[in-house]
Amino acid sequence: MYVVDPRDIDPTVNRSSADHRAGRQVHRRILTAMRGGPASLDLGYNHSAAGMDHARPYAYDRDEFCYTVAGNARMVNGGEAVDFGGGMFMWRPAGAVTERFTVTSAYNSICGFGPARVDAWSHLLTPEQIAAQQALPVCPIPQFRNVDEVQPLAGTDDGVTLRVMFDTPAMTMSHIVLDAGARACFQQAARDRVYFVESGSLRATSAAETCAVTAHQFLVVTDRSHSDVLDARERCTIICWSAAIR
Known part of the structure; x- marks a missing residue:
């Protein structure tokens, strides 16, 4: 049992992401298998600047569970836009595709993955895998709850x-x-x-x-x-x- 303060964690930067490189999105791994964490789950603390607009589809190879700490964003899933903000919970099943993510006010979130990610970014599906998901007769979508x-x-x-x-x-x-x-x-x-x-x-x-x-x-x-x-x-x-x- 131990305590983690996110201010003590250096960001994990995805060099292929312009938002990461520019500091518009800052991702800190609170718990990760890469630093001795368990295989069951990991957790990241994220800050996204107002106006950030990620217009490329993305999805993951494992389930994601997020909590919005502060701020507001819009997410487009399966062609449907969802506006959400502080205090909202989200479950993204593995393979659920988001077409666009836009930050409408400075946004902080905490996202857990199960099972834990084995490295920094291999949980991201490739464009080919995303296209295959979108071609399914029924594709999973993120679920939101207050x-x-x-x-x-x-x-x-x-x-x-x-x-x-x-x-x-x-x-x-x-x-x-x-x-x-x-x-x-x-x-x-x-x-x-x-x-x-x-x-x-x-x-x-x-x-x-x-x-x-x-x-x-x-x-x-x-x-x-x-x-x-x-x-x-x-x-x-x-x-x-x-x-x-x-």
């Missing part, structure tokens, strides 16, 4: 509101709110998970260690920590990515 579209789970600890935003074989993505002073005990044996503290601060305890986590930091918990205890020092909003070990 928190208010999902009911909280019943039976949680006092002061804990938990919504499972997406639950797939590749990954589970959840939205968690802890009231000030609340304690959440998550039993997740044989799973790796990452918590992003969007607001507030907390203390995380496992069988072996304790960590303090503040707003805009990430808590990485591997399957070796069989129980996560989160104690909210103040009201907290948390986003969690969780995947079965591989």
Whole structure:
């Protein structure tokens, strides 16, 4: 169990991308197999400048699960435009093609992949693979959800509101709110998970260690920590990515 601050992570630059080279899009790998992360999932923190317009189709060879931290963007999938902004969740199934991505105001997002990417950019489908996907009779498309579209789970600890935003074989993505002073005990044996503290601060305890986590930091918990205890020092909003070990 350990804490990651995105400000301490150097960007991973795709030299074939003009937006990356110019700094219009900055991508930081919070958790990656290239630096000892698990095979089950990885996570990147992204900043995209207002006005960035990626007009070439793209898709990935594995599922992607994203949370919009701030800003607004427009995505065109299967010819349909979707406007989305802060607080929205997205699941992109493997092979789902986006034709265009336009940033309408400075945009921060966190995107997890399951399973973890094995290197920097080989998860990107080639133009030929994308054309083959688009030629399918039915092509998967990204799915979007807001928190208010999902009911909280019943039976949680006092002061804990938990919504499972997406639950797939590749990954589970959840939205968690802890009231000030609340304690959440998550039993997740044989799973790796990452918590992003969007607001507030907390203390995380496992069988072996304790960590303090503040707003805009990430808590990485591997399957070796069989129980996560989160104690909210103040009201907290948390986003969690969780995947079965591989």
